[in-house]
Amino acid sequence: MEYKRPFGVRIDENGVIPGAKKLVRRLSDMRGYFYDEKAYEELLKEDPVVYEVYAVEQEEKDGDLNFATTILYPGKVGKEFFFTKGHFHAKADRAEIYYALKGKGGMLLQTPEGEVEWVPMEPGTVVYVPPYWAHRTVNTGDEPFIFLAIYPADAGHDYGSIKEKGFAKLVVEENGEVKLIDNPRWK
Amino acid sequence: MEYKRPFGVRIDENGVIPGAKKLVRRLSDMRGYFYDEKAYEELLKEDPVVYEVYAVEQEEKDGDLNFATTILYPGKVGKEFFFTKGHFHAKADRAEIYYALKGKGGMLLQTPEGEVEWVPMEPGTVVYVPPYWAHRTVNTGDEPFIFLAIYPADAGHDYGSIKEKGFAKLVVEENGEVKLIDNPRWK
Numbered sequence: 152m153e154y155k156r157p158f159g160v161r162i163d164e165n166g167v168i169p170g171a172k173k174l175v176r177r178l179s180d181m182r183g184y185f186y187d188e189k190a191y192e193e194l195l196k197e198d199p200v201v202y203e204v205y206a207v208e209q210e211e212k213d214g215d216l217n218f219a220t221t222i223l224y225p226g227k228v229g230k231e232f233f234f235t236k237g238h239f240h241a242k243a244d245r246a247e248i249y250y251a252l253k254g255k256g257g258m259l260l261q262t263p264e265g266e267v268e269w270v271p272m273e274p275g276t277v278v279y280v281p282p283y284w285a286h287r288t289v290n291t292g293d294e295p296f297i298f299l300a301i302y303p304a305d306a307g308h309d310y311g312s313i314k315e316k317g318f319a320k321l322v323v324e325e326n327g328e329v330k331l332i333d334n335p336r337w338k
Numbered sequence: 339m340e341y342k343r344p345f346g347v348r349i350d351e352n353g354v355i356p357g358a359k360k361l362v363r364r365l366s367d368m369r370g371y372f373y374d375e376k377a378y379e380e381l382l383k384e385d386p387v388v389y390e391v392y393a394v395e396q397e398e399k400d401g402d403l404n405f406a407t408t409i410l411y412p413g414k415v416g417k418e419f420f421f422t423k424g425h426f427h428a429k430a431d432r433a434e435i436y437y438a439l440k441g442k443g444g445m446l447l448q449t450p451e452g453e454v455e456w457v458p459m460e461p462g463t464v465v466y467v468p469p470y471w472a473h474r475t476v477n478t479g480d481e482p483f484i485f486l487a488i489y490p491a492d493a494g495h496d497y498g499s500i501k502e503k504g505f506a507k508l509v510v511e512e513n514g515e516v517k518l519i520d521n522p523r524w525k
Contacts, residue, residue, distance in 0.1 A: 152470075154449050154453075154468060154469075154470055154471065155468035155469065156455070156468065157445070157447045157455050157457055157465065157466060157467055157468055157471055157473075158457065158465070158466050159445070159457040159458065159459060159463050159464065159465045159466075160463070160464055160466075161460070161462045161463050161464075162462045162463075162464060163462070168464070207464075207466070209433070213400065213401075213431075214400075214429065214431045214432045214433060214469060214490055214493075215431075215433045215468075215469060216433040216434065216435050216466075216488070216489075216490070218435050218464055218466070242401065244400075244401045244402075245401045246396070246401060246402045246403040246491075247403065248403050248405050248488045250437060250486060258344070258346070260344045262341050266341075268343070268344050270344055270345065270346040271346065272346060273348070275348045275349045275350070276346050276347070276348050276349075277346065277347055277348075277349060277355070277394075277405055277486070278344065278345070278346045279344060279345050279346075279347075279394070279403075279405070280344055281341060281342035281343065281344055281402075282341075282342065282401060282402060283339075283341055284341065284344055286344075299437060299464070301403070301435045301488040302403075303401055303403070303490070304433075306401075
């Protein structure tokens with residue numbers, strides 16, 4: 152029998168996994184995601200990087216595991232904090248585990264029916280993402296928010312429903328505080 | 339539909355996960371695991387804690403994920419460094435991901451045919467344990483070696499084969515250096 156090879160790799164202080172597949176999401180990759188369209192168009196002139204992902208992925212096979220770091224930069228579109236697109240798993244019953252490495256933020260989770268949960272994250276926080284919950288991370292601080300995620304190799308990503316419907320809540324700064332407010336556009 | 343609840347929990351500086359199920363392995367729980375039986379009996383008078391595990395586990399269901407921290411204490415039995423028992427997964431094709439938090443050590447891995455790999459670990463190291471490999475962690479330093487593990491909820495543990503046959507290599511200190519030597523008792 153042919154076995155896959157074990158390996159170790161050290162995440163560097165900036166969250167980079169050497170040799171991993173890199174994905175970059177700029178603001179221009181996220182049209183329609185933020186509530187304040189005017190602020191979006193204004194910031195688009197700079198088109199900042201919102202987040203980067205370094206992923207080490209296996210074949211899509213039941214029982215195998217992938218891991219990835221995300222570097223989510225600080226910033227806001229209007230009063231809404233920078234976030235990752237967010238997704239359900241294509242195999243909806245796949246769970247995921249996050250571990251926060253640096254910075255400050257949280258995870259916004261949502262059931263298919265629109266029930267929302269918010270889990271604050273700081274270095275050392277483990278988050279359990281149960282099967283069936285969409286999940287998005289949010290940087291509520293002023294430095295890069297960096298975390299490690301471990302997910303089943305066959306989980307897959309379903310970005311479509313979140314892109315169309317969004318999350319029922321927005322994570323915003325109001326009077327210097329982090330608040331969750333209803334998303335007026337959520338349906 | 340009833341959904342499981344998401345949650346966040348912060349691993350403290352000693353590797354403890356508040357609220358998690360705790361397991362303690364003392365030297366007396368590991369009879370037959372170390373090579374030097376005379377040194378084992380001598381140290382047994384103190385019966386030190388070799389390691390502690392804090393586990394947050396779900397029902398054994400395909401696609402769900404467990405996580406656990408291990409605090410593996412520094413020490414030796416004869417010239418052999420303290421280690422965890424080590425196991426295959428009961429569902430042998432389940433992978434696992436480790437993330438080193440504190441201290442210094444490594445992972446000893448072995449196929450069912452006895453091929454061995456050694457992966458050094460320091461804080462920031464992610465280790466990919468592929469399907470089918472038995473795995474044991476070893477503390478090669480002089481402070482607690484602490485790491486986080488994420489594994490499929492239905493992986494299970496098969497300790498039996500390692501308890502009977504051991505690993506083909508021992509991790510020992512010789513002239514102040516960490517060395518892998520053949521296990522004379524391995525069959």
